[in-house]
Amino acid sequence: MKKVSVHHVAADAGVSTATVSRALNDHPTVTAETRARVLASAKRLGYTPSFAARSLRSRRTGVLGLILPSLRNPFFPELIDHTTRAAERVGFGISLAVTENAEQHVLSMAGQGSVDGIILVGTDTDPEAPKRELPVPVPLVSIDRAPRGIATDVFQVDNAEGARSITEHLLALGHHRIGHISGPIGTEVGAARRGGYERALRSAGIPVDPTLIVPGAFSERSGFAATRILMARENPPTAIFAANDMTAIGCLSALRQQRAAGPVAVAGFDDIGLAGYVWPALTTYRQPIAELAVRSVERVLHGITVGTAIPRALARAPTLIPGILVVRESTLDPHHPLIPLPQGAS
Amino acid sequence: MKKVSVHHVAADAGVSTATVSRALNDHPTVTAETRARVLASAKRLGYTPSFAARSLRSRRTGVLGLILPSLRNPFFPELIDHTTRAAERVGFGISLAVTENAEQHVLSMAGQGSVDGIILVGTDTDPEAPKRELPVPVPLVSIDRAPRGIATDVFQVDNAEGARSITEHLLALGHHRIGHISGPIGTEVGAARRGGYERALRSAGIPVDPTLIVPGAFSERSGFAATRILMARENPPTAIFAANDMTAIGCLSALRQQRAAGPVAVAGFDDIGLAGYVWPALTTYRQPIAELAVRSVERVLHGITVGTAIPRALARAPTLIPGILVVRESTLDPHHPLIPLPQGAS
DNA sequence: CACCTCCATGTAATCGTTTACGAAGCGCAG
DNA sequence: CTGCGCTTCGTAAACGATTACATGGAGGTG
Known part of the structure; x- marks a missing residue:
């Protein structure tokens, strides 16, 4: 099997290999009748063009x-x-x-x-x-x-805008101390999101507190660790904006283990499929x-x-x-046992 | 660029194309000295073999x-x-x-x-x-x-054994009414897991209650829906074995919305990366x-x-x-607000 | 009727490798 | 010195498609 090539089809259809190739590739210079005959032969013989040969000659691979x-x-x-x-x-x-x-x-x-x-x-x-x-x-x-x-050309979500939009959402809920678990230091995406976060704070007249910004690595693990650091600060944040959803999930995990620390709103970035199924469902910015x-x-x-x-x-x-802001329980649900509205919410 | 072929390398190294090919493919019949010369030429010219030509001739693609x-x-x-x-x-x-x-x-x-x-x-x-x-x-x-x-040849986790092991874990915790959200009806994997579940029950002398088995589709969505059905039964289960982790995550999500229904232990299957980060962390069988x-x-x-x-x-x-059984909060944590040990635990 | 155009097809070159086969070169035994 | 075998390499034939170019015939025009 798999020995059937253009030649066999050509022979069977009574045409040349060139015509077979043209028929199969929908060249306009082929009679409808011929094309039909070739296609019939090809089908009956179970012909499949060789990927290698095709791309060698035509210089394209598909x-x-x-x-x-x-x-x-x-x-x-x-x-x-x-x-x-x-x-x-x-x-x-x-x-x-x-x-x-x-x-x-x-x-x-x-x-x-x-x-x-x-x-x-x-x-x-x-x-x-x-x-x-x-x-x-x-x-x-x-x-x-x-x-x-x-x-290269680059397509990307508007990271700065997304971060700004999330931070403003937190601000609108009355939070003043908003922590940020950033992306890895030196990454463009991490920097853009952090930038949006800082800009939103400044626009609201709130100074950026460097002790509220901890670097993460876009992973649950790093979110977990960073959260412990943040919550151990003298004056811990009442809300945390994690640089992506995975980080946020790690963040939530850490917060659960420190319930004493009090309620904290959490937001992520990406809106991965699970964001709506974790608990509390994650507020995030959908890519x-x-x-x-x-x-x-x-x-x-x-x-x-x-x-x-x-x-x-x-x-x-x-x-x-x-992208679009997706608001869920992790910042909003007032009935939430762990993450209610902050006390001082206006 | 990208016009450099074996011929160029051959010319540059002062050998034939055959020798170039042999040298590059580590044929034993080529002198170390020749090989070195060819490799040097190839490197200097920036030669990269053509994938198409190579696989056309050699009948393998890598x-x-x-x-x-x-x-x-x-x-x-x-x-x-x-x-x-x-x-x-x-x-x-x-x-x-x-x-x-x-x-x-x-x-x-x-x-x-x-x-x-x-x-x-x-x-x-x-x-x-x-x-x-x-x-x-x-x-x-x-x-x-x-x-x-x-x-085809098939490699798969021992689904029946995994399901049995999970069910036995739940039994050992004292559960008697254990629900099951199965895989899609007619799938081999779903059937195997359900089989393991039923066998464990029978071994424990507990009859299989068909009303405690609801078909799912290996998805959060289906887990969510199936759980609502299960918990609406006259005599709802105290534990649920979901056919996979995604189903279990949907299940947890549904349980949270019906807290009134009482504590329920939940187990999944697969141990996907997130299983340890959802809340409660998921007991499951690791593939x-x-x-x-x-x-x-x-x-x-x-x-x-x-x-x-x-x-x-x-x-x-x-x-x-x-695989191995991985026990986490969703079946075990006695401090868990939603999913504690069942009352009748022995 | 001769000639030109155009359409459908055939002929054959080509893509860049690998590899079967044959031919040197060399060493060594008879 | 001749011949044989082994190693190392070159020659050229594939691999199976696409496509530039050639060709033959139909149809239209002056």
């Missing part, structure tokens, strides 16, 4: 590379989900790489020509490396974070995951069809897509 | 297909994680397909020859289809569930994900190297891998 740093954060799987679907809709497959070393995989995928385009997700590459054009002939797009060593995925696939596809001549000049200007 | 039905359940991403790492360790890449229609993708991947082997995860294919050999020349392995329309991934990759690789001559006869005998 595959997009998807590179992620981890799958620990549910945000990534959700992005994979939408991306694969978006890609499939336009006839593309996905080749996956989960790696810390994104740049190497980019070079490898692109060098071998095993993909037509690459989508880079949540990758902070070497901060030392200057942003440069990669010597690769494949369209490149980033989601979430802008890789440092590689110049427009579907749109991020679709826009990225679109852009990469554009690069593929138009040729690699896309102006990567825009690389420095990430496309910001707005 | 890629494994990974097919999953969904990414909603964190169990799948965790499996992806381990599988990609296991594959990468042996020099294989992963081509991902998220699809309900596994069989079609198997045929497509295998037919095109775009992968050397396929790992099928959590796929229940058409129950109508008779189990049959697929006319594909690629090694096929399943994880978690045995697809119905395709004969040996890493081992499932590694064994599957091993088996597929074996099939690839040995040739497709593996006796798929074993297809009917899934390899069961034991």
